Amino acid sequence: MRGSHLNGAIADGHPPGPPFAQHPLQREGQTGLIWAESKAMSLAIVHSRALDGLLAPEVTVEVHLANGLPSFTLVGLADTEVKEARERVRAALSNSGLEFPVNKRITVNLAPADLPKESGRFDLPIALGILAAMGHVDAAKLAELEFAGELSLGGELRPVRGALPMALAWHRQMPGVRQRGLVLPHASACEAALVDSARVYGARHLLEVVEALRPDGQGSGADLSRARAQIPALLDRVLPDMRDVRGQSAAKRALEVAAGGGHSLLMVGPPGTGKSMLAQRFLGLLPELTQEEALSSAAVLSLAGHFDAANWRQRVLRAPHHTASSVALVGGGSPPRPGEISLAHHGVLFLDELPEFPRAALEALREPLETGHITISRAARRHDFPARFQLVGAMNPCPCGHFGNPIKACRCTPEMVARYQGRLSGPLLDRIDVQVEVPAVPPEVLARSPDGEASASIAARVQAARSRQLQRQGALNAELSGSLLDEHAQADQAALAFLQAACTKLGWSGRAYHRVLKLARTVADLAGAPRIASAHMAEAIQHRRVLTSA
Incomplete structure (x- = not known):
C-alpha cells in the first residue's frame, strides 16, 4: 500500500511524503497552500461539445500538466481523428509563437468517458486547456465559453461539422448553461448564428482566441467578434x-x-x-x-x-x-x-x-x-x-x-x-x-x-x-392519421360508397383506403371545397390504378 502511494506521488510530479494523515494537502501550513496553488495552476477545464447523431452533448476537456518524462496522453474514448490532435496542437502552438510545455507530462481527459468522440473539433479546446494550465489564459474567461474547432499546423481554425446541431443543443439547455457563448471557426460560426438566440463568436486563427482570453492587463485586450448569419439573397x-x-x-x-x-x-x-x-x-x-x-x-x-x-x-x-x-x-x-x-x-x-x-x-x-x-x-x-x-x-x-x-x-x-x-x-x-x-x-x-x-x-x-x-x-393531409383523419377528411355518402366499392373490386388494403381518403382531401383543398365530393374521390382513385400490384 505504501509503495503504491509513493509511486502515485512521483507520477503526479510531487515529492513523496508520508502516507495517510501526513498527506501534504491535509496539513495546515504554507507547504499545503503552495502545493494546492501549483496544482490548481496545472489543471485546466475547457467546455466543448461532441456530436451524437443530431444531439450535441456537452464535453468537458480536462488538461493536467505534471512533472516527469515528457508525454502527451489523450483519454476519454477518443477516435483516431481526436488522438491525432496531439500533433496538430503541438505544431499549431509552436507555429503561432505560443509556448508548448515540452518538458511536461500532458494528460487530456475528454469527459464523459463513455461518450464516443470523433473529428478534429477538440483541437481548439485542447490547445486552450494547455495554455490555461500554464497560466497564459484567464480561467474565469474560459469558463464563460464553449469551444470547438480544428487547427491547422499553422494555427488557422478550420470549419467543423455539426455547427447547427451544436447551436440547437445549446438553445435547448437549461438557462444556467445557456449563459456560455460558443466560439467556433468563422465559417462554422456564421452557420451556427442561424439560431437567433445563440451567442456565437467566430475566429479565424488560434491567436485571436488566445488574445481575447488573456488575463487582464496582458496581451492586446482584443475581443472576439460576434458572428452573424451570412445568407445570400434567396431570390x-x-x-x-x-x-x-x-x-x-x-x-x-x-x-x-x-x-x-x-x-x-x-x-x-x-x-x-x-x-x-x-x-x-x-x-x-x-x-x-x-x-x-x-x-x-x-x-x-x-x-x-x-x-x-x-x-x-x-x-x-x-x-x-x-x-x-x-x-x-x-x-x-x-x-x-x-x-x-x-x-x-x-x-x-x-x-x-x-x-x-x-x-x-x-x-x-x-x-x-x-x-x-x-x-x-x-x-x-x-x-x-x-x-x-x-x-x-x-x-x-x-x-x-x-x-x-x-x-x-x-x-x-x-x-x-x-x-x-x-x-x-x-x-x-x-x-x-x-x-x-x-x-x-x-x-x-x-x-x-x-x-x-x-x-x-x-x-x-x-x-x-x-x-x-x-x-x-x-x-x-399526408400526415393525418387516426381520429384526425376521421375529423378532417369528411366525405359525402356517395363519395364514401364509391371508395368502398373501389377498394372491394381492386382488393386494396386498409392502408390504401385511408391514403386514398387523404388524397381526396387534398384534391378538395385544391378546389377550395369544404367536403370531399364524388368527383374528388374519383380523381383520387384514378391516381392509384397504374400498376396491377398496387
Whole structure:
C-alpha cells in the first residue's frame, strides 16, 4: 500500500511524503497552500461539445500538466481523428509563437468517458486547456465559453461539422448553461448564428482566441467578434420551370396534387416521356421552408457536412443513383450517419429507375414513409434522425420500357413484365399515394402542343391548399392519421360508397383506403371545397390504378 502511494506521488510530479494523515494537502501550513496553488495552476477545464447523431452533448476537456518524462496522453474514448490532435496542437502552438510545455507530462481527459468522440473539433479546446494550465489564459474567461474547432499546423481554425446541431443543443439547455457563448471557426460560426438566440463568436486563427482570453492587463485586450448569419439573397435561385414540359397534362395534375398535400408520387412510363424532367421541376411547386423547418433541415445537412448557406430556407432535392445501398438510403455506419432520406428532410427524394434499386434498400423505406423518422440501432449506440421527405419515383413499365407504348412495340413476355413490376412490393406501393402514367407522346402531337403552365401559377394553388390544411388541422393531409383523419377528411355518402366499392373490386388494403381518403382531401383543398365530393374521390382513385400490384 505504501509503495503504491509513493509511486502515485512521483507520477503526479510531487515529492513523496508520508502516507495517510501526513498527506501534504491535509496539513495546515504554507507547504499545503503552495502545493494546492501549483496544482490548481496545472489543471485546466475547457467546455466543448461532441456530436451524437443530431444531439450535441456537452464535453468537458480536462488538461493536467505534471512533472516527469515528457508525454502527451489523450483519454476519454477518443477516435483516431481526436488522438491525432496531439500533433496538430503541438505544431499549431509552436507555429503561432505560443509556448508548448515540452518538458511536461500532458494528460487530456475528454469527459464523459463513455461518450464516443470523433473529428478534429477538440483541437481548439485542447490547445486552450494547455495554455490555461500554464497560466497564459484567464480561467474565469474560459469558463464563460464553449469551444470547438480544428487547427491547422499553422494555427488557422478550420470549419467543423455539426455547427447547427451544436447551436440547437445549446438553445435547448437549461438557462444556467445557456449563459456560455460558443466560439467556433468563422465559417462554422456564421452557420451556427442561424439560431437567433445563440451567442456565437467566430475566429479565424488560434491567436485571436488566445488574445481575447488573456488575463487582464496582458496581451492586446482584443475581443472576439460576434458572428452573424451570412445568407445570400434567396431570390437568386432559379429552378427549372414547368412551362418547359409540353403535354402530359395528367402527370402535371398528379404533381400538383402530390405537392398540395405532401404525398409521395410514382411516375410510370416508357423512356423519354419526361419523367425525370417532371421530377426536376417538382421542387419549384413547393413553398419556401418556414424558419423551424429550415433549421431542422439544415441541422441534418450540417451533420453530414453538406450545408450550403446559399440554399437557406430552400427545399433540398436528393437524387441518389440506383446502385445506392440500404445504408446509403436510410443511414447507418459506425458511428451512424444520416442517409439520403434524412438529408432530404422537408425536401424531395427522387429515385429514378425505381425497380433497379436493391430490394433491401426499397423495403427499408417503408417505415420512414409512414412515421417521418428513422431509428438506427447498433450494438452500442442508437440514433434517431428525421426523415419527413416527399418520395418521387420514376420507372419503366417493363425491362425494355415499352409495355403499353403505342409508338414502339414491347419485346417482353407477360412473365417478364410481372417479374419486373414485382420488384416493388405491395406494402411499398401501398405507401405511395399518387401513381400516375406518363405515356409516350407522338412527335407530331408534341410539336403542336403549346407551352405548359408556369410553375409559379401551380405553386400559388399549392400554397393556398397547404395554407387551408395548416389552418384547419395544423399539418399536411399526408400526415393525418387516426381520429384526425376521421375529423378532417369528411366525405359525402356517395363519395364514401364509391371508395368502398373501389377498394372491394381492386382488393386494396386498409392502408390504401385511408391514403386514398387523404388524397381526396387534398384534391378538395385544391378546389377550395369544404367536403370531399364524388368527383374528388374519383380523381383520387384514378391516381392509384397504374400498376396491377398496387
